[in-house]
Amino acid sequence: MHTARVKACVLGLAGALFLGAAFCGTFAASKSKSLNALIAAAKKEGQLTVIALPHDWVNYGEMIQTFSKKYGIRVNELNPDGSSGEELEAIRANKNNKGPQAPDVIDVGLAFGPQAKQEKLIQPYKVSTWNTIPANVKDPEGYWYGDYYGVLAFEVNKSIVKNPPADWADLLKPEYKGKFALSGDPRTANQAIMTIGAASISFGKKYENAAAGLEFFNKLNKAGNFVPVIAVPGTVASGETPITVRWDYNALANRDKSAGNPEIAVIIPRTGVVAGVYVQAISAYAPHPNAAKLWMEFLYSDEGQLIWLKGYGHPARYQDLVRRKAIPAAIAAKLPPAQAYEKAVFPTLEEQEAAKKIIAADWDKVVQVDVTK
Template sequence: MDWKRLAYCGIASLIGLPPIAQAANIDELVTAAKAEGQLTVIAVSHDWCGYGALIQGFKDKYGLTVNELNPNAGSGEELATIKANMDNKGPQAPDVIDIGLVFGPTAKQDDLLQPYKVQTWNEIPGVVKDPDGYWYGDYYGVLAFIVNKDIVTKSPSDWSDLLDPAYRKSVSIPADPRTANNAILSIYAAGLATGAQPGAEAAKAGLAFYRKLKDAGNLVAGFGTASSIAKGETPITTRWDFNGITYNQNFKGNPPLDTLVPTSVTVAGVYAQAISKYAPHPNAAKLWMEYLYSDEGQSGFLKGLCHPIRFDAMRKSGKITDEMMAKLPQTGSNLVFPELGHLVEASDVIAKEWTTTVGAGSK
């Protein structure tokens, strides 16, 4: 795959620690983080990208408590949580966020983030990071159809198949497109599949496609969560490939799931890390970043069936082996890595027009 230091905020001084800008000395950062004693994360479900094992590994390695908020929050909800807790140093204020790439510039523009560059900064591709270190990509997944085989006998192979009358009351959007990265990219990919140009045009075409699904009676009102898929309430949904494989493992064949990459076009969804400007535990937040972007952390994402953002550098250096590669989902040759500018355009259109154009699934 060819992917086309600022000072610490000063809270450390309140607990008698020297301010830490960049982690030139990891030992000093560890000491400062341990003095804070805790890290608060949000929107990191244990079955998402290997986060369960990553959180446990971080706790075991550094002895910090990890406070976990709203594991199923969408990216927009994460930003709202920072805004709601600007003056709160208690357990409801997140230190770090894991957001869809398109939400990084928004969070920076809203002055919600503080910059920090990890030691492996140079191995993060430039197109998926803010040059000043306010946010940076950490992994990506590939958009796929997740199908409950107890309900759907013949799985769809491409976007146009979803309009088949056989899928009446069967197709869902994965989450609220006004706030959730996977839903935004579902609409965007559907638009690209119509032949629309990247950016706002693809967003509008995707909205029109989902309107057709609704008019045909194929689009259901609920969102495609793991629970609703298992219950048969949303037999076909779009989610990341790693979601489908993990769900299938967790369900243990009850129900059996298909995870299928659309044949014409699909998209890679890059997620990004960032530290809240108002983080109650800024040193713990920086240590978490160092952990996630280390070989250990990036390999943890790989074990969670996600493609780590340092993939190219780690593959080149032999840290990602052929054996490890064989366990990853197969992405095919139709994968598009959307440009950030196009995603910003598309997400703006989708957020403004989803309810009036489609409306289904808006709770």
């Protein structure tokens, strides 16, 4: 936390040691005073409105409950299963609304951060741990910043699918007829959009060449293997959609939650392993701006970052936590082996934007099926 400032205190010349210590003490006191003022202002607002945060998504249930209890602020939760596109639309639709339907904060796919900034839907705020967030996953002006990442994996109900797929091409097998579904609308949901990009990579194309992924889904649909329903944990468990693609942290959390009833298998595919970063931002029209800033401070504190890590999401400040040996052994032991991520591809913003445009424009023409909730 503010490593450069700490080093300045430790490595200062001996003759200036007292002055350096005094400066660091003043800085720490100033920082503490600033945070206390923010806490007081947030408590006065009394509420935080979040959107599209399922409790089983990267441990958000614990995150929300801990924040609310810690600061005595009620958390109003909107549309838990909403997509990144729906989050931005909620801000647009509530620009002049200070009521409970107006979100204060959003958690969206990486490509949606710059879009929200361009549309002036979000406001800048740099958390106190700003310097430990990698530069390549944050807006330099503080409009948005990465929160966690994972890779796309197959989530399979083994009670129904005895022989789970090991790679993308396997999904075309006749034994999977009527069994595979996406986890969102591919025209608006980041997880579903990146799933199509992952399929493109699996078949030897670049992520941004989404046409290859669309053609694969066209084949899945024609084979009768694709179910045009948005897969959620309940539909996987019931067998309505026994195979889906989900971020590994969500799939692993669902596996733990099911406790073997049904048995859930989580498989990182052999090829087309795509990693995705999600980002946080504060609405430019937030009804509770101080609560929103305090929420960000909590998320990016060690406490908040470890809550995400307990939910199998690699938090933005992961390397900083590792460097300071701040990750408890019990949490580290539950993480998937590092080699599972060796082939992971992190699409750039430009690549994501290119794929997103192709998918939004051509899904209906190529795949010709409407994905519904």
